[in-house]
Amino acid sequence: MNVRRVCRFLGLAAASLALVLPALSAAQAAWPARPIRLVVPFVAGGGADVTARLIAAKLQERLGQQIVVDNKPGGNTLIGAQELMKAQPDGYTLLWSIDQTFVLNPSLYNRLPYDPRKDFAPVALAITSPNAVIVRAGVPGAVADVHELVKRARAEPGKVNIGAAAILSQMALEEFNRSAGIQSTRVPYKGSAEVAQATVAGDIDAAFDGIAPYVQFAKAGRAKILAFASSRRFSGQPEVPTLEELGYKGVDFSVWFGIVGPRGLPPEIVARVSEGVDWALHQPDVVEKLLVFGFEPAAQTGPQALATRIDADLARYAPVIRRLGFKLD
Template sequence: MRTQHRNIFRWLLGITMAAASMAAHADNYPSRAITLVVPFAPGGPTDTIARNVAQHVSGTLGQPVLVDNRPGGGGQIAGSLVKQAKADGYTLFVGATEMFAINQTLFRQFSYNPLKDFVPVSAMVDTPMILVVAKDSKVTSVQELIALARSKPEGLTYASQGLGSIGHMLGQAMASRTGAKLIHVPYKGSAPALQDLVTGRVDMMFDVMMSSGPMIEGGKLKALAVASPRPFANLPGVPTMAKSGVEGVDGSVWFGVVAPVGTPGEAVTALNAAIVKAITSADLTKRFADQGMRPLPQSASQFGAMMKSEVDRWTPLVKASGAQVD
């Protein structure tokens, strides 16, 4: 009997000590450097956003926030690293719409489930896709573009940032909604696709303001419409796709942060507050606005709900496109 009581006492003491240790850990978070794992090479939009936010979060939390670039595999290299990391709030995954809502359907085999293997921490920013054509194109509106595509037996070509990218999915949606014949031409990123659009090798493209904006401002491209439910302040006078007569072709690229499943709620709360403070700061808000982005201040649970809705929205579009990557 005494042995049984002694074992129960030890068990209760162990639980008490573990709880105290967890509480102390939460109170001290963060006590060392935090790493943001980015699935792209340095210099791209995701990397730039991550580094801007990291600097602010570091100042708020009083610890270094480092960026670790792990490109490749549609986010699988970075995602797998974070998925296998200790769930303590010190290793986070920064990604975009593709990593969190598209690629798990696009790839035949994918190494993580964004909704099951991670906990949402915070959204950061989003930016709408713009339908653009070359400055020499004869079309000046979405309806003229549709009419031209219908008039040609071979249809029109549209460039994208790659197979399964949002640019690909929006072109697919536009073809489905309008009956226009649109032939997909995938590229490895926006830069080569825009080059061929400018020179007339392809007819149209959905792209983000960050990369196409300078070409629109420089007169090399014409913006026909914004693939967003509302007009875009950076492009006054450019209508939405819906206003142009094409419903259901909306798609913004959004960026967010997740952590390994099991990360303590206290750490998630602290990180969310620091990231929201960063993205709503005056200097970052202006910097983002100049690049065609807007902050998305959300709670962790709101971001989780957004991720779920985006997975539900993009999954049938990816399947309908027939696109798959081995």
């Protein structure tokens, strides 16, 4: 009798499953059937927000569904990351992520509310922006190139003041000091706008920073970008060398942004979003606008490219952060 009941139960379960599976398959095939929320862990109006909206607009065009940007700033991107962790892995909530969330915060916080490898699904590596060495221009005695900056720092240890704001920029500066064998003084600022103003005002001798705030000053002849702290030249200014080319090894600190989803995001949805991002980054108007903000499309954009970048930067940045003693808690 028990055997009959078990068989009957299994038969009913199989029948129910047969009804449910086609429905689930149809629902997945219909994705996206409603607007997608793109969480941006920054305030509206900044470079991170503007680039997110630029990519979102094109991705919306590609997917045929509205993408709503939802700004969730604060906590060095922790608030935005936790917002994503609360979402269902159905493709209707994604995160416009910056490198800090995945490769800096794990070393900057003793207790992090997420695991950068286990709690998210990499979707696409989208854009990168190099840190750069920038100096004041158009004044007597202006530094002509990186070698001259290094020569001055060696002649007067500790007296060459170099400004930096973001933690990644400060890391780039300290690694440059190490590679060049110099002792410049790091002058921390709250934001890039302050560093840029201090640079053109002559309050500091140089800056390590992203290039967006300096574009207008460079065009006006008030600032000069000497080199990029990246593995490749920036396509927006291909005439400017990298520090690696100039002989200063290991100073590769580019900012990157990408898209991730909640853990368990179906691979079919990952593939569609990834393809849409790649398509968006090949549109000439997108590339043109990105260059204005000091960004360019990543060389590789797929989910594996993002996962590989996270792993590589975690391994590379952790010892630098430990050596410098940076902490946020």
